[in-house]
Amino acid sequence: MECKDLREMVVSHSSGDLAGEGRVLVESHLSGCAECSELFSNSNEVWRLLGEWEEIEPGNDYVSEFWSRVEKEEARVGFWSSLWHSGAGWKLAGALASVLVVGIFSLVIFTGDPGGNVVADRDVQDDMLLLELDSATSRDTTAALEIYGPWDGGIDVVNINGNGGFN
Amino acid sequence: MESDIELMLRTKSGDDGAFSELMRRHYKGVVNYIYRFTNRRDNSEDLAQEVFLRIYRSAGQYKPEAKFSTWLYKIATNVSLTYVKKKGNNSLSLDEIDDSGDATGNPALDIADDIIYRKEIMGVIFEAMESLPEREKVAILLCKYEGLSYEEVAHVLECTVGAVKAYVHRGRMKLIERLKPYLSEGGDYGV
Incomplete structure (x- = not known):
């Protein structure tokens, strides 16, 4: 096999993902190929270099900050949301719908044609x-x-x- | 010790203390994942809180079908992607990269040089990562920094394990090309 065919396998090997025949093949190739050996060591080196991207430490009070954020969100969405989740929302919606229906009927019944004077x-x-x-x-x-x-x-x-x- | 899934099920039944414990376990990982994804230190905690808020809100629908961490990082990836797309140009100048990290403690190094070096290397690594296709970037971030297995990353990316390996290897080859100038000194960067 030529080097270009083995490049991805060399990188796989550096990730520890090669086993069996593939691993034997790459190892034997690496022992006689300076170019692929360089690729292998560069692949390891890149992984090590990525490790230099330092971690950041979150603040100590993230848990309490989270719960105050939850409280704020709930207060914002709050009233209506809790109403729905408690089941009272459905009762309120039913009551509002009833009022609406009664209102419409009242309008139809009590406000008829005022003497046929309406000219469209x-x-x-x-x-x-x-x-x-x-x-x-x-x-x-x-x-x-x-x-x-x-x-x-x-x-x-x-x-x-x-x-x-x-x- | 209770598993993440047990804690999540307790959260589902209304135990907020269980959710606080889940946060203690995973918060730092999520903050750092978002930080490396977006390169915005100032926003990473806020976005991490957003991730946990989404999980908390959907706790009622939680079904323990997959590992908690894969669900967590899937949401973190979505939140980060949304943020990056919304911001458009998310790259920072080197001056904006925070240098308030811990000191290396190596007395042989001049502190000023060390800060300059760390600023430079973090900017270079971010730019190299940023140049990768999205899936290669996510696969490398999760494997390298968050210690997720290929199987877990496959769950996050909703693909096969073989595809994840291919993403990592291809990404790694591209990074070798892009970071070559920083590899030529024999790998001893003095930190």
Whole structure:
């Protein structure tokens, strides 16, 4: 095997992860290869160097700090959270829902239509539509009547509809 | 001595004293893990408290399916990752690296040189670690510093043991390249 094929195994060996044939193979290769021996010692050295990254010591009162943080969090979320966890929250939610339902029913029952005076936009639109329809009908009627001859000036609708104007 | 799982089950049943004991056992490890992950000494205790707060809050749903420490470090990894991503650029200048650590006690070394050296080496190691892919970094941090086994790291990373070994070995090879200038002096760094 060539060095490039053994590099990862050499590092594995330095981690103590090689056993059996692999270990024998790498050890025999290392005894005759300066480059891989250097890699092996560098791998060990890197691990030792990482050990120089010093630890830090936490403060002595971390346990009490933790519990005061828990208390603060509970106080913040506090009232509602404890309400839910105690089961009282469900009762309160039920009571609020009941009040809401009763309120809605009361509104429907006691506040009816105050004399039909409420005019919605839709009502206004309907009225305008009717007016337009009425006006269009009048124009159409006039146009349709043109086939009965030349009309001078305005049309006396009373005559037409009245005393046999078409006779 | 009670196991972590027993303590967690006691916590679940409302015994806060059991949770305090769990904190005493693991707090320092979590603080240091977060510190090495984020390179922020000032925030590491605050984030560690956040980790324990999350565990405490979810104690009610705790099921002893895996080792407590793997659960703990999974949460610590998530908290650290969230912090790092939120902060964006988390690298510190060498001046920001705290130098209030314990003295080495080696009388042969000049104290000022030692402080400069330690500042430099910590910054260099952090940068080298930071350059690794996330999984390689987490695997090395947990194996090297927190003493977790490959199996435990596999639980944290939700992968196979073989994958963890590959992460560690590949990461180690990359670190050799990046830290080469610091290895060339024969490994005697005088600390």
